[in-house]
Amino acid sequence: MLPNDGADAVEHPLRQVGKSLPHESATRHVQGSALYIDDLPEPEGTLHIAIGGSPVARGRIVTLDLEAVRSAAGVVAVLTAADIPGKNDVSPAMGDDPMFAETHVEFVGQALFAVVAETRDAARRAVRLVKSQFEEDKPSITVEDALDRNETVLPDYAFGRGEPAKALTEAPVKLSGQFRIGGQEHFYLEGQVSFAMPGEGDEMLVHASSQHPTEVQHVVARVLGIPDAYVTSEVRRMGGGFGGKESQASQWAAIAALAARFTRKPCKLRLDRDDDMMLTGKRHDFRVDWQLGAHADGTIQSADISLLARCGYSADLSQGVVDRSMFHADNSYYLPDVRVSSRRLKTNTVSNTAFRGFGGPQGMLAMERMIDALASATGRDPLDIRKANFYRPGGEHTPFGMQVEDHDVLHALVDQLERSSDYRARREAIDAFNRESPLIRRGLALTPVKFGISFTLTQMNQGAALVHVYSDGSVHLNHGGTEMGQGLFLKVAQIVAEEFGISMDRIRVMPTSTGKVPNTSPTAASAGTDLNGMAAMLAAKAIKARMTAFAAETHGVDPAEIVFRDDMVAVGQLTLGFGELAKACHAGRIHLSEASHYKTPKVVWDRANAVGRPFYYFAYGAACSEVAIDTLTGEMKVERVDILHDVGRSLNPAIDIGQIEGGFVQGLGWLTTEELVYDDKGRLRTHAPSTYKIPVASDIPVDFRVALFDGANREDTVYRSKAVGEPPVMLAISVYSAILNAIQSLQPGTPVPLNAPATPEEILKAVQALGGGGGF
């Protein structure tokens, strides 16, 4: 029996759900006819916007002379804070992100003004004509700078249990360390873009490449000083989001809307790539200070984990992000006496933001780094240390008090991967290889992922949908989720098609619009399908129930004998086409539209007291990675990766495998090649793909094997599926651990000073610290 088979089995064979159907826009994508915002036909008179940003990281604005800018060729308007009719605030919550800086600047590139011109070129040329003066202050760039000044964007926060300080003193094995985790640029292939169309009076339609159209609506309304109802925010698809368009699309949408209001013309703002990389936030980078106490056999007694996050100049989403790094600092391990603390440090750099995993990857990497140190100190295989510390009967509670109810899934999944990856035999082979190979060293690691699914801000755990059945039997599908490539629109369409027993081509997937579905949550936290798929299913069920009741009454048949399948509806002995029944329902005055709402059950989280259940369930996974490093150059190659991942009962296996492979490779970039370098003036020196190395096809594992774990979600999610968007990023921690393992082979038992990302330079430094590298 499979570990998850306690869940109800689906009784009838599914026609759409569970099938590896192609992406709903696949045909248009391969034709080049799928429209992104920059591809929308531009109405006559469309104007273009460029941003004028601060050249200094911290200081007071002394003069901002825009005369030459205003009089430049093609310029229609120049907008500053003084032109904002509403509030100069584009923040998601805390009110600390001005749309345009007014008196002080807090990071290099911070928007001071916008130029609206007849062409994009004219706008960009005009920006350069500004004459400004600043009274510069020394900026805080690093964690240490912020600690010295004791500046934070949000209060410190901690939780834990027991007496970790005492337990650490008494532990037979005591370890401590400090290491750094780098940030990450999203590099969504489609950069930030918004296109605002003024309507009559105060009305404004904003096409914004945003994961959170409702927030765009709210921010635009706030900036323009008008009610939310006058603003519609819409997005058909994004060319990638990854969290970078959750809160940080709003500013560009609001500037475009202000320009449209001011000029009464359609206005488009598409950030140049270098500007996008300098002006928008990234994954938070961290310094981690840790202490670990363990028994001689390697079971952990106590842990103290201090997470120092570099948040940038404002709070943005740092509360949730850093909280999640704390929630995942246990990863999959029971920590009896534990303290997890965090500081949200303020630096004069762009405000760091959501990025796939939302802090979880950093917390999890910290713990895996500690586990590897423990394995080294005790001389045991890292996988044995991992398994010895997994959540287990008698050790089921996380540091924040939530019970891990299904840790048997973790055990079963890791056992299966250990066998299928042939971990033990390969460990022996690698040890033998390393004994004979002074320069090339191999490393192997199998690391688990346990990722909590739900927004940790409980109110965000709601989804809504609006479904229309037209009288010809075609279906109009709207919900609050946004499509950024993850296949959400397809999965929700599969669910609705399944419910109505119709083929996919009857369903028209609509752009996400605040005019159709209001008050939505961002498409984030991997929860898009859980929330919107369930809401759409409820809407379809409600319409289907009315159609069923009508057919039952009209034909004198028991409703139980009515079946919707294969575009037909069997009504007892009679068979009708789905469209035929829809038409009859309309004639019979049956309402064929439904707005529905879903809220996730069970989740409660009292942050102030750190008690509750922030997550509805956990998604599990594990990866086994083998790497080879060259100790003379620091070069690294990923030789083989085996992944086993838990998506519950998959709604679409091909989409889920795509998420796993893509998430893994994105995590691989974060941990091995993607390096953000700020200079001491606060300037990002790696602001283009020329200097910021994103994985390409030739960088992926030589041998890459991905499989889905067989088991249903034990919680009552849509078709017992599990969320898949974020967890796979953290599978790449296995590569980082394998690199550590390879370096460790040079000198077993000695701490390896390796920070993330493990670039060749970083690997070489660690190799040399352990006396390797051929004596250079």
Add this chain to the structure above:
Amino acid sequence: MAKTHVTMTINGQEVEALVEPRTLLIHFLREQMLLTGPHIGCETSHCGACTVDMNDMSVKSCTVFAVQANGANITTIEGMAAADGTLSALQEGFRMMHGLQCGYCTPGMITRAHRLLIENPDPSEDEIRMGIAGNICRCTGYQNIVKAIQYAAAKINGVPFHEAAE
């Protein structure tokens, strides 16, 4: 600014236009020819979203001037399908093998793969990976893109496609 007269063949059709000497080919294609399939990703020739085929070579149209394309033969993603709309083997492969997620890199990726399969009709997995290494995809992890190209190569070569076991 004085404009230059250019003529070129785009997707089999002769076109002529007046362009500023500084106009990049990608802007010319998107804004003047209204071919919005090739996308703007980085504008510095690193991401490959703007890849088009020019005189039997893959070029990144963000770092070619429109005037440099004077007299050239250009194929964009819009010219990949047959005249009756039938998808090419590569287009079919990317669709069937899930070689796309957000789709933004797809036109450039297919256009590059099109030239790759002409240069090397039966590439190994490694050769495909190297052959598309100038095109960034931030979503898929490339596995399914490689499979899509393998699918197309098999179809073009008239041999059965066997998906590698995972």
